[in-house]
Amino acid sequence: MEKRVTFKGWLLPVLLLLPQIVVTAVFFFYPAGQAVWQSLFIPDPFGLKSQFVGLGNFQYLLNDPYYRASFVTTAVFSGLVTVVSMGMALYLALLADRLIKGSGTYRTLLIWPYAVAPAVAGVLWLFMFNTRVGVVSWYLGLLGYDWNHVLNDAEAMGLVVAASSWGRVSYNFLFFLAGLQAIPRSVIEAAAIDGAHFWTRFRTIVFPLLSPTTFFLLVVNIVYAFFETFGVIHTITSGGPQQATTILVYKVYKDGFVGQDLGGSAAQSVILLVVVGILTVIQFKFIERRVHY
Amino acid sequence: MQIKTFLGAMASTAALATGAYAQSEIQWWHAHSGRLGELVDEIANGFNDSQSDFVVVPSHKGNYSETLNAGIAAFRAGEQPHLLQVFEVGTATMMAAQGATKPVYTLMAESGADWDPDAYIGAVKGYYTTTDGQMLSMPFNSSTPVLWVNRDAFTAAGLDPDMDLSTWQQVGEALDGLKAGGSTCPLTTAWQSWIHLENLSAYHNVPFATQENGFAGLDTELALNGPVQVAHIEAMGQWAKDGKFIYNGRRNEGGANFRAGECALFTESSAGYAGIKSEAAFDFEVRPLPYWDGIDGAPQNTIIGGASLWVMEGHDAAEYEGVAQFLTYLSSPEVQAKWHQDTGYLPVTVAAGDLTREQGFYDANPGTDIAVIQMTANQPTANSKGLRLGGFDQIRGIIDEELEAVWVGDKDAQTALDSAVARGNQLLRRFQQANQ
Numbered sequence: 001m002e003k004r005v006t007f008k009g010w011l012l013p014v015l016l017l018l019p020q021i022v023v024t025a026v027f028f029f030y031p032a033g034q035a036v037w038q039s040l041f042i043p044d045p046f047g048l049k050s051q052f053v054g055l056g057n058f059q060y061l062l063n064d065p066y067y068r069a070s071f072v073t074t075a076v077f078s079g080l081v082t083v084v085s086m087g088m089a090l091y092l093a094l095l096a097d098r099l100i101k102g103s104g105t106y107r108t109l110l111i112w113p114y115a116v117a118p119a120v121a122g123v124l125w126l127f128m129f130n131t132r133v134g135v136v137s138w139y140l141g142l143l144g145y146d147w148n149h150v151l152n153d154a155e156a157m158g159l160v161v162a163a164s165s166w167g168r169v170s171y172n173f174l175f176f177l178a179g180l181q182a183i184p185r186s187v188i189e190a191a192a193i194d195g196a197h198f199w200t201r202f203r204t205i206v207f208p209l210l211s212p213t214t215f216f217l218l219v220v221n222i223v224y225a226f227f228e229t230f231g232v233i234h235t236i237t238s239g240g241p242q243q244a245t246t247i248l249v250y251k252v253y254k255d256g257f258v259g260q261d262l263g264g265s266a267a268q269s270v271i272l273l274v275v276v277g278i279l280t281v282i283q284f285k286f287i288e289r290r291v292h293y
Numbered sequence: 294m295q296i297k298t299f300l301g302a303m304a305s306t307a308a309l310a311t312g313a314y315a316q317s318e319i320q321w322w323h324a325h326s327g328r329l330g331e332l333v334d335e336i337a338n339g340f341n342d343s344q345s346d347f348v349v350v351p352s353h354k355g356n357y358s359e360t361l362n363a364g365i366a367a368f369r370a371g372e373q374p375h376l377l378q379v380f381e382v383g384t385a386t387m388m389a390a391q392g393a394t395k396p397v398y399t400l401m402a403e404s405g406a407d408w409d410p411d412a413y414i415g416a417v418k419g420y421y422t423t424t425d426g427q428m429l430s431m432p433f434n435s436s437t438p439v440l441w442v443n444r445d446a447f448t449a450a451g452l453d454p455d456m457d458l459s460t461w462q463q464v465g466e467a468l469d470g471l472k473a474g475g476s477t478c479p480l481t482t483a484w485q486s487w488i489h490l491e492n493l494s495a496y497h498n499v500p501f502a503t504q505e506n507g508f509a510g511l512d513t514e515l516a517l518n519g520p521v522q523v524a525h526i527e528a529m530g531q532w533a534k535d536g537k538f539i540y541n542g543r544r545n546e547g548g549a550n551f552r553a554g555e556c557a558l559f560t561e562s563s564a565g566y567a568g569i570k571s572e573a574a575f576d577f578e579v580r581p582l583p584y585w586d587g588i589d590g591a592p593q594n595t596i597i598g599g600a601s602l603w604v605m606e607g608h609d610a611a612e613y614e615g616v617a618q619f620l621t622y623l624s625s626p627e628v629q630a631k632w633h634q635d636t637g638y639l640p641v642t643v644a645a646g647d648l649t650r651e652q653g654f655y656d657a658n659p660g661t662d663i664a665v666i667q668m669t670a671n672q673p674t675a676n677s678k679g680l681r682l683g684g685f686d687q688i689r690g691i692i693d694e695e696l697e698a699v700w701v702g703d704k705d706a707q708t709a710l711d712s713a714v715a716r717g718n719q720l721l722r723r724f725q726q727a728n729q
Contacts, residue, residue, distance in 0.1 A: 042723070042726055042727045043727065045365050046393040048390060048393060051727070066716070132549070132550055132555070133549065133553075150541060150542055151540060238543065239690075240693065240697060241694075241697045242694045242695075242697050242703075254687065254690065255687070258686050259684045260386055261684065261687075261720075
């Protein structure tokens with residue numbers, strides 16, 4: 001039988017919720033509402049005049065093949081960032097979980113990259129892979145490989161994915177490690193006694209029990225790849241070569257702050273908002289069903 | 294009663310304060326950091342020491358795009374500075390913002406300052422002047438592209454470093470020789486759109502865009518896919534394919550390679566002088582930007598890059614008086630000549646150039662006057678006085694993308710430039726719609 005706590009009046013619950021509602025309203029509903037409103041206009045940058053164009057901005061964007069291509073770029077980029085950063089983190093967490101000695105040191109060292117801001121991480125990776133003076137590209141040159149992410153789109157994509165995933169591995173590692181340590185030893189030991197090898201134990205026990213953590217990280221990482229990787233893209237490639245690394249959020253910036261096309265940029269923000277909203281709903285509707293809490 | 298006394302006290306304090314601190318502040322937002330930022334501060338200090346009515350306060354607001362955005366955001370919030378430095382590609386954006394800016398010619402007329410727009414070098418003035426001859430913003434830092442030569446690299450490849458490099462045909466031969474002589478980077482460039490399309494067009498007296506490169510109307514369309522531009526980009530694309538032209542990035546990334554001695558030839562702004570002089574451990578030289586022999590009207594004159602100062606609307610008449618005084622000070626031959634010699638930017642007035650020559654700077658630093666000569670050799674035509682295109686910062690981004698497609702071999706020159714025109718025109722139409 002379910003036990004429910006209910007309030008008698010409406011005043012107290014509203015009061016209790018108020019701080020959260022106010023914060024959400026000020027930092028989300030108001031700016032998001034502004035973006036929706038602005039997306040219906042073509043204003044001049046100084047706000048001197050503005051024309052109502054209805055859905056004209058959306059029509060313009062969706063007719064632009066380069067904007068549509070940016071969706072594919074974003075999907076590839078965020079997919080890769082999520083898979084790479086979560087995969088690496090899970091692997092490292094599994095190793096750290098089995099350590100008996102010195103695990104604290106490893107953990108601390110692995111968490112460090114998280115403290116590095118995306119833009120700084122971008123610059124660090126750019127230095128290593130600079131086509132002419134970078135250490136890594138110099139060694140690659142010795143091996144006979146001509147690294148040139150300035151013109152090669154696959155290399156550029158690889159580089160921004162690596163730089164974006166690097167700091168994120170730390171974050172994911174923390175959660176995975178905590179998740180692993182929350183799994184009762186007795187369950188794993190019982191399986192071991194039954195003759196299950198490491199891989200079998202991982203597949204049938206550890207991974208399913210880890211699924212709430214994995215699901216949470218999936219949502220968080222996709223949102224990260226969509227928005228917070230801006231600094232990495234900006235410092236390493238500026239969206240190039242050609243448009244190989246122009247993800248949606250970078251295009252919002254380019255059109256809004258380089259092109260001063262505020263209406264078009266606002267329309268893109270609205271589209272981005274809707275896309276991330278849909279993605280999150282899908283995740284909660286379909287993937288969460290397979291999560292064991 | 295108490296409140297009235299209080300207000301009265303406040304008013305008298307305020308009156309006293311204004312009496313004691315009669316100097317009104319003039320905010321100047323600019324995009325110069327590092328050494329250039331210090332030189333900007335020096336100019337402001339020089340003006341502040343020269344009189345006691347006004348204090349110019351320079352503030353660094355990030356790079357050119359960031360400074361422009363800061364100015365726009367400030368205007369929307371009613372907090373705009375008196376003077377905003379805007380790069381040349383933002384000129385159309387500022388021009389269209391009638392009501393947000395106060396044209397320099399109006400400011401000068403209102404203040405009654407002794408000011409002659411004809412004192413400025415034609416190619417500089419033209420960029421910031423309307424078709425009916427009225428100067429809208431104050432030229433400040435201007436540069437123009439030149440060819441930088443690493444003489445040691447020529448010798449190492451067995452070439453004569455004194456060989457004629459006036460035309461692209463001759464440069465092509467030099468590139469053959471450099472490549473054969475083992476150079477890993479015969480030619481690199483900075484600012485590819487500015488040098489290899491915008492200046493190329495002006496230098497060969499062909500339009501970059503219709504309607505006098507945008508000066509005559511918002512209904513301008515790009516024309517950078519003409520035969521001259523296509524032939525040049527085709528040649529560059531072939532050089533890229535042969536490993537004779539090495540592309541290093543959209544901005545001035547190639548500068549590091551040239552200054553390190555890796556590249557033999559480098560097309561870059563004349564303002565690259567300070568950096569190259571301090572870092573290059575080899576014998577270098579400045580040559581005029583090459584042109585294609587056989588094109589009618591070439592070489593015309595090159596156009597400028599850099600920035601000008603815009604006066605923002607919404608301040609007191611008394612403060613505008615100070616702005617006018619400051620701009621007059623800024624354009625004086627002494628200030629301009631010092632700025633030119635310290636930075637490698639062009640002298641924006643004829644008098645500043647003459648003063649620099651008199652001071653013996655060009656004799657002591659050979660080649661520093663090449664940019665000046667190149668820009669002033671001919672009277673600018675409708676094709677060579679500059680560009681006035683809305684959203685041009687972003688159009689340059691499109692051009693960068695299309696040129697990268699040529700350098701990597703994905704597209705031929707004609708296809709890439711046609712595509713740049715089509716995509717750029719879309720942005721021009723957006724700009725027209727926002728500003729008509």
